[in-house]
Amino acid sequence: MTQVQDITSPMTPLERRATFSLAAIYALRMLGLFMILPVLSLFAEHLEGSTPLLIGLAISIYGLTQAILQIPFGLLSDRFGRKKIIVIGLLLFATGSVVAALSTTIYGVLIGRALQGSGAIAAAIMALVADLTQEVHRTKAMGTIGISIGLSFAVAITLGPVIGAHAGIQGIFWLTAGLALVAILVVIFVVPKPLQNKIHADAELIPSQFTTVLKNIELLRLDFGIFILHLILTASFVVIPLLIKDAGLLPQQHWMIYLPVFFFSLIVVIPFIILAEKKQKMKGVFIGAIVTLVIADLGLFHFYYQLPGLIAFLFLFFAGFNLLEATLPSLISKTAPGDFKGTAMGAYSTSQFLGAFVGGTLGGYVFGEFGAGMVFLLCAICGGIWLIVSIFMKSPKYLANMLIPLNSIEKEKADKFVTELLQIPGVAEVKAHFDEAVAYLKVDNQRLDKNQLQNLISQWSSS
Numbered sequence: 001m002t003q004v005q006d007i008t009s010p011m012t013p014l015e016r017r018a019t020f021s022l023a024a025i026y027a028l029r030m031l032g033l034f035m036i037l038p039v040l041s042l043f044a045e046h047l048e049g050s051t052p053l054l055i056g057l058a059i060s061i062y063g064l065t066q067a068i069l070q071i072p073f074g075l076l077s078d079r080f081g082r083k084k085i086i087v088i089g090l091l092l093f094a095t096g097s098v099v100a101a102l103s104t105t106i107y108g109v110l111i112g113r114a115l116q117g118s119g120a121i122a123a124a125i126m127a128l129v130a131d132l133t134q135e136v137h138r139t140k141a142m143g144t145i146g147i148s149i150g151l152s153f154a155v156a157i158t159l160g161p162v163i164g165a166h167a168g169i170q171g172i173f174w175l176t177a178g179l180a181l182v183a184i185l186v187v188i189f190v191v192p193k194p195l196q197n198k199i200h201a202d203a204e205l206i207p208s209q210f211t212t213v214l215k216n217i218e219l220l221r222l223d224f225g226i227f228i229l230h231l232i233l234t235a236s237f238v239v240i241p242l243l244i245k246d247a248g249l250l251p252q253q254h255w256m257i258y259l260p261v262f263f264f265s266l267i268v269v270i271p272f273i274i275l276a277e278k279k280q281k282m283k284g285v286f287i288g289a290i291v292t293l294v295i296a297d298l299g300l301f302h303f304y305y306q307l308p309g310l311i312a313f314l315f316l317f318f319a320g321f322n323l324l325e326a327t328l329p330s331l332i333s334k335t336a337p338g339d340f341k342g343t344a345m346g347a348y349s350t351s352q353f354l355g356a357f358v359g360g361t362l363g364g365y366v367f368g369e370f371g372a373g374m375v376f377l378l379c380a381i382c383g384g385i386w387l388i389v390s391i392f393m394k395s396p397k398y399l400a401n402m403l404i405p406l407n408s409i410e411k412e413k414a415d416k417f418v419t420e421l422l423q424i425p426g427v428a429e430v431k432a433h434f435d436e437a438v439a440y441l442k443v444d445n446q447r448l449d450k451n452q453l454q455n456l457i458s459q460w461s462s463s
Contacts, residue, residue, distance in 0.1 A: 011137050014192055018132035019141040021190040022125050023148035025086070028183040029093060030149055032176030033062055033116060034156030037234075038258065039164040039172060040109075042241045042251050046168070048105040056238045056364020058109045062117030063234070063356030070353070071205055071346060074123025078197060078204070082128035086121045086187050093119035094180035101173035112173065119180075122349060123205065126342075130203035131194035135403030135438060138202065146329060150322075154266075158259045161241070165252030201339045201433065202403060202440065205346030213343045218335050221393050223348055225290075226328050227355035228386040232293065232379040233321060234356045235363030236300075239372040240314070247307040257311060265318035273326055282334075283395045286327050290387045293320035297380035301373050334396040338440030339431045341401060399428050399442040404457060406437045420456055425449045 011019065040059050044050040077085040093116050100112025126142065133141045163172050199206070213219055244254050276285040296317035303309025329348075336344035366375050404421075414432060421430045421441070426448030432439040 009136070011133070011140070015133045015137055015141065017190070018192050019129065019144050021186050022129055022132075023145045025090075025183045025186055025191070026122070026125055026145050027148040027152040028179045028186075029090070029119075029121070030152040031156050031159075032093070032097065032179050034153050035160035035163065035172050035176065036113075036169065037160065037237045038157045038241050038254065039160045039169055039251070041238055042161070042245060043164060043169045044106065047103070047109060050106045051364075052238070052368030053361070053364040054106045054110065056235070056360040056362070056367070058106055058113055058360075059238060059364075060234045060357045060360020061110055062113045063230070063353040063358075063360070065114050065117035066120045066122075067350045067353035067357065068120075069118055070120035070123050070349060073120045074127060074204055074346070075207075077124035077127055078199065082124050082131060082194065082197060083187055083191065085124045086128070087184055089119035089121035089124065090180045090184045090187070091119070092116075093121075094177045094184075097173045097177035097180060101170045101177065109169075116176075117353075123346065126203045126345075127197075127200060128191070128194065130200035131197060132192055135405045138200075138403060139401055142203070150325070154262050157262065158255045161251050161254035161258070165250065199436065200342060201436065201438075202341045202401065203345075204342040206340075206343050209340055209343040210347070213336070213340060213347055216335075216344075218394055219332070219344055219347070221389055222328060222332050222335065223351040224389055225324070225386055226348055227351040227358075228382050229293075229321065229324050229328070230352050230355035231359035231362070231382055232297070234359030235366075235375055235379055236297075236317070238360060238363035239304075239367050239375050243304050243310055243372060244307075246305070247310060249307075257314070261311065261315045262318050262322075265315055265322055268319050269323040269326070272323055276327055277330070277398075280398045282327065282331065282398070283393065285323070286331070286393075287387070287390060289320045289323040289327065290383060290390060291320075292316060293324065294380050294383040294387060296320055297376045297383060301376040301380060304373055304376060331396055333401060334399060337431065338401045338403075338429070338442055339433060397428070397442070398444065400445050402441040402443050404439040404441060406432065406434060406439055421453075424452050424456065427453070 037059060041055050044055045044058075073085055073089060096112045096115025096118070098112075099115055100109045103109050103112060125145070129141050129145065130138055160172060163175060167174075201209075241251075241254065244257060245251065249257070272285050272289070276282040296313045296319075299309065299313035299316065303313060329345075332344055332348050333341060362378065363375050366378050414434065418430045418432055418439075421427055421439070426444045426446075427441055428444060429442035430439055431441075
């Protein structure tokens, strides 16, 4: 029997509360992590022991601890409860912020940033989202969290220099600690308590699936892509704030560049996102975005010392970055089988954080040894390698993930159920997991007959 859910229904009030509160927690944490990105290299001269390499490491070391601990935190949340693990992670994040705020040396900031990253709660949050939403609304809920991450990045790079100019990096770290405490209160008093913790193959990393995911060449291309993208981002921000300052702008004025550049780059990429998704030109748009990023880095390499050139190619940089940041998760979702999506996203996220760590470390080293221009040349070379790898990617299937809840279906009727699902226009793939009471579907939303699908669900629920 299936548990009837209306696939066309809106979220319930409880689901909206869970989705927006968890998105807020994710955004508050990422805001704290990102605010230091455009600031640390500006104010590092006040920290004892600073070198370009250590500054780059301080910017990026959170990525190493995050990459190491996000999977264990997710598994611990299965055993001990999502909310407990999320609170522990936020306490670690707040502790790291306080350590960094009290530090007068670069080494103290390094320890603080590493502690911040050790509060790796991303997987636990996604699992809690899955616990608190119906299967038919889960993709929408996770998309909302994805939007909150993008917004937090935009706010952070704009707000960070303003706060840093008035309160120093210590002030940013104190604010970050405060945001973490606010997030803890949201977890305790706002986020609903799930009735039970379940394993969700679409939202969590399943250890037994990890080897299979790592053998998928197309997924590995995308993991390599997010690694390079965040390597480039973090390496670039070792030097970009210093170059803007050298061009004559005070730190409190840096938002005057970041805000319009980021905002207008977002406006520019929207038509390309529509072209990729609605017109099914994903591969072409994706390759074009990588080319844009490489051109931006080559332009920054040649014109980084001129403010007009810096602004122009920074705009191009963010256009390519924002487009890639939007299309990469979509490609993962399209490429991974529905019942392997959680594991695929776990590998993807780990690659992202490792890229941030390597980027900051490499960027700091290259800056110290060879100068700012060579950092952009390094980024262009890495982007060029990514371009070569991506040219050979397969064009994705334009299929969305959908989940249908199952209560219990007799084993002998399972094949019939799957066969009837596959006969519905727009349903391309079905994987029924009766142990999870969920069917994972890949569907073509442009062809999917939702009424017929709903009728089938109702029919089986009454049989």
